[in-house]
Amino acid sequence: MRKSSINKSQFGFYFVVPYFITFLIFGLTPIIYSLYLSFMKWDGFSDPVFVGLANYTRLLQDTFFLKSIGNTLIIWVLSIVPQLILALILAMILNEKFIRGKHFFRAVFYFPNIVTPVTLGVLFSLMFDWQTGSVNKLLMGIGLIDDPVNWFNSPWLARLIVAGVIMWQYFGFNMLVFIAGLQSIPHELYEAAEVDGASRWDIAIKITLPLLKPVLLFTFITSIIGGLQLFDAPLMLGNGPDNSTLTMVMYLYQTAFKNFDYSYGAAIAYAIFVIILIFSLISIKFSKMNKVEQ
Amino acid sequence: MKKWLSILFAAVLILSLFAGCSNSEKSTSSKDKKSDNKTAQKVEGKLTIWTFFGQVKDMAAEFEKKYPDAKVEVKIFPGDQYQTKLLNVLQSGKGVPDIFDLERGYIDKFINSKYVVNLSDMGAEDLVKDYVPYVQALGRDAKGDVRAISDHSSPxxxxxxxxxxxxxxxxxxxxxxxxxxxxxxxxxxxxxxxxxxxxxxxxxxxxxxxxxxxxxxxxxxxxxxxxxxxxxxxxxxxxxxxxxxxxxxxxxxxxxxxxxxxxxxxxxxxxxxxxxxxxxxxxxxxxxxxxxxxxxxxxxGFYMGGTYRSIYEKSENKDLAYKFIEFIAGKEWQQHNLEATGNMPGLLTVYKDNLETFKSPMFGDQNILKPYYETVKDIPxxxxxxxxxxxxxxxxxxxxxxxxxxxxxxxxxxxxxxxxxxxxxxxxxx
Missing domain, CATH: 3.40.190.10 (Periplasmic binding protein-like II)
Structure with missing residues (x-):
């Protein structure tokens, strides 16, 4: 009996081997190669030269990189707060029994998530073009403004538009997660509350929200990593005035693949890795604290 | 799939038709230019060209028309990822084309690298001696040798x-x-x-x-x-x-x-x-x-952009590739290109030949080469x-x-x- 189980485990090993080989070639090798590159000076045309920590010391004094971290965090906050609020409100509404066409609305709200961020970026940049864009034409048409607003000439408006793109793309996804969370809350609790004469508002604040907290935390944490890697949509919208919409990954892309400074680009990549690691550790700590509370 | 096959088949038929034409043309002129014919006969083999620019297909077709024994395969990579793709194959040394196109915006990095042939050593100074000054200068490396040549100017x-x-x-x-x-x-x-x-x-x-x-x-x-x-x-x-x-x-x-x-x-x-x-x-x-x-x-005078062509240093078809560069730097192709697409020539001589005659339907009777010529020749x-x-x-x-x-x-x-x-x-x- 014992003998046969040992033999069987060999097959399990064979099953996982393809994954590890693929990961080794396409995952681990580039990761290690980037680390090697970050200690070099290399433009892709000449041979790499070892420069030690020079790229990292340059990075610490790089005000543009620091600014890009700030931009990324600002855009992330601007997009995540309204995104979660909107998703939660819609989820609670669409979870009500009396709403008709729930499935239709769920699908419609999820649609933006299927569109690629590049397409959304192009779409928004055309919509917000200050001379030919539909947004200005609409606002002028209904008489809200007299002259067209040059959206991308103001750092904060530009950031708001980028945040808007992200929000629009992900609120549907978060809404679905919230709906799943809502459906897992036992009906008995609601029924008991109703019997006790609680109002809809009381139920929402005192039952739904507290029980939804783990789901809320989950979406918040998963959005951190995605938010810090913000790239394609803002790339389509440009750097913004005074580099106000230049995100960390955009800066990495421009350094490595526009200026062909591969080695410095690799150092930036590792810096981004460390930043995301720190934020992830903080969020893990948070979720552990949450479990202890529970 | 079937549709593609039939298109391919039709294209082969048409090309062979052209090939037939130029063959007979050559045979009639062979008596006058014996030595030319001798070199023309040697032009055979297969070239691969990488570009981001669709019109290179026409260039290849005209070249094949002139040299029926040569085959040119053009691979087009539209979009701004072209240079990254190109750099990747150059670094790995595998699957590198014989000729690759370079855009004015990033040409410097490539022509100052170890990957491109020194065209001056192959006689390219002769090809560019009648060129618009700025066009030929842009194909030169830091030492001043010609490493890339364009077939047009972009005034x-x-x-x-x-x-x-x-x-x-x-x-x-x-x-x-x-x-x-x-x-x-x-x-x-x-x-x-x-x-x-x-x-x-x-x-x-x-x-x-x-x-x-x-x-x-x-x-x-x-x-x-x-x-x-x-x-x-x-x-x-x-x-x-x-x-x-x-x-x-x-x-x-x-x-x-x-x-x-x-x-x-x-x-x-x-x-x-x-x-x-x-x-x-x-x-x-x-x-x-x-x-x-x-x-x-x-x-x-001003110009904007420009597509240049270089030969890969380790290409096994350098002579044929050079023949191609020679072809696009010549009057015949640049005249054809001007007439077919309205792209301005790189050769000042082609400008001069067409100064009083070239018309474009969009511009009615205007000799449009004139304003361009006046300004382009003075661009440093x-x-x-x-x-x-x-x-x-x-x-x-x-x-x-x-x-x-x-x-x-x-x-x-x-x-x-x-x-x-x-x-x-x-x-x-x-």
Whole structure:
């Protein structure tokens, strides 16, 4: 009996081997190669030269990189707060029994998530073009403004538009997660509350929200990593005035693949890795604290 | 799949038909040019070309027509990932094409690398001796050797709708218009007038950024001996651009933006500064742009872009590849290209041959080569360097923002230096 189980485990090993080989070639090798590159000076045309920590010391004094971290965090906050609020409100509404066409609305709200961020970026940049864009034409048409607003000439408006793109793309996804969370809350609790004469508002604040907290935390944490890697949509919208919409990954892309400074680009990549690691550790700590509370 | 096969089959048939034609042509002329024929017979083999530019297919077809024993495979990679793809194969040394196209914007990095053949050693100095000075200079490496050759020049001019010009400028004669806008002061004054007369609906030029395009290669190189040098002309230009912006001489439509393209066709901008190759921006459905446009000279000659061709250092087909370069640098192809696409030649001799005769339907009776020739021959020939394009784009960005924000030039220069220092820490920017 014992003998046969040992033999069987060999097959399990064979099953996982393809994954590890693929990961080794396409995952681990580039990761290690980037680390090697970050200690070099290399433009892709000449041979790499070892420069030690020079790229990292340059990075610490790089005000543009620091600014890009700030931009990324600002855009992330601007997009995540309204995104979660909107998703939660819609989820609670669409979870009500009396709403008709729930499935239709769920699908419609999820649609933006299927569109690629590049397409959304192009779409928004055309919509917000200050001379030919539909947004200005609409606002002028209904008489809200007299002259067209040059959206991308103001750092904060530009950031708001980028945040808007992200929000629009992900609120549907978060809404679905919230709906799943809502459906897992036992009906008995609601029924008991109703019997006790609680109002809809009381139920929402005192039952739904507290029980939804783990789901809320989950979406918040998963959005951190995605938010810090913000790239394609803002790339389509440009750097913004005074580099106000230049995100960390955009800066990495421009350094490595526009200026062909591969080695410095690799150092930036590792810096981004460390930043995301720190934020992830903080969020893990948070979720552990949450479990202890529970 | 079947459809593709049938298209391929048809293409092979057509090509073999052409091949047949040129074979017989050659055999009739073989008596006159015996030695030529001897070299022509040697032209055989298969070439691979990588490009981002669709018209290279026609180039290959014409080459195959001339040398029926040669086959050219063209692989087109549209979009801005082309150079990354190219660099990847060059680094790995596998699957590298014999010839690859390089765009003006990044040519310097490639021609100063170990990956390209020194064309001067193969006799290319002869090919470019009658070239437009700036075109041949852009294909030279830091030492001055030819490493890449283009088959065209990309001069720009002020395009205008004739009817529109008559209405706002009082004439549609290209020479008269060229004289009306031969200095920035004149442009500003004329622009104010157009703006006033049209009640702000029509503007003389598209964008103050046109000045960057015109001045880009008429100023001193940005970097000399590892030091950033800001040509004093840029300070002057900044003032000019401020005047243009503040007085609504421009329509504030950035180059190649959505509104910019519309303005060429609807006439809300009188003079659009754009390169000769950009005729695809004109709405010419059902020939509606026929005899509609004119082109005048800008205050200084300018060019925009350019596609160059290099041979891979380790290519096994260097001789055939060189034959191809020789072909595209020759009169025959450049004349054909001018007639077929309207792309301006790289050879001054082709310019001169067509100066009085070349007409384009869109421009009616105008000899459009004239304004281009007058300005293109005087554009300074400068070798490309690692910094030029990148630093220029930073200046465009920072100065452009400064003009919109009505910022002081000294602040703009400080911000600009900071950006340059950040991207190129090795440069001395003080």
């Amino acid at each position: 720009g001019g002020f395009w205008y709708i004739k009817e529109n010009a008559k209405k706002y400028l009082g004439t549609d004669n290209p020479d008269e218009i060229s004289a009306m806008v031969d200095s920035y002061d004149k442009i500003i004054e004329l622009g104010k007038k157009v703006n006033k007369e049209s009640n702000g609906k029509v503007h003389l030029i598209s964008h103050f950024g046109d000045i960057y395009n015109i001045e880009a290669y008429n100023t001193k190189p940005w970097v000399k001996d590892g030091k950033l040098t800001i040509d004093p002309a840029w300070k002057e230009n900044y003032k000019v651009q401020q005047e243009i912006f503040n007085n609504d001489v421009d329509a504030k439509l950035e180059f190649f933006s959505a509104g910019w393209g519309n303005a060429i066709n609807d006439g809300s901008v009188v003079l659009t500064a754009m390169p000769a190759w950009a005729s695809f921006m004109v709405d010419n459905k059902d020939d509606k742009a026929k005899d509609k446009f004119g082109v005048a000279a800008t205050p200084k 020939g400068l070798k490309p360097d690692k910094y030029g394009e990148e630093v220029l784009s930073k200046w465009r960005k920072v100065a452009g923002q400064g003009i919109k924000d009505k910022d002081d030039i000294n602040n703009v220069i400080e911000k600009f230096k900071k950006e340059v220092k950040n991207t190129f820490p090795e440069l001395n920017v003080d």
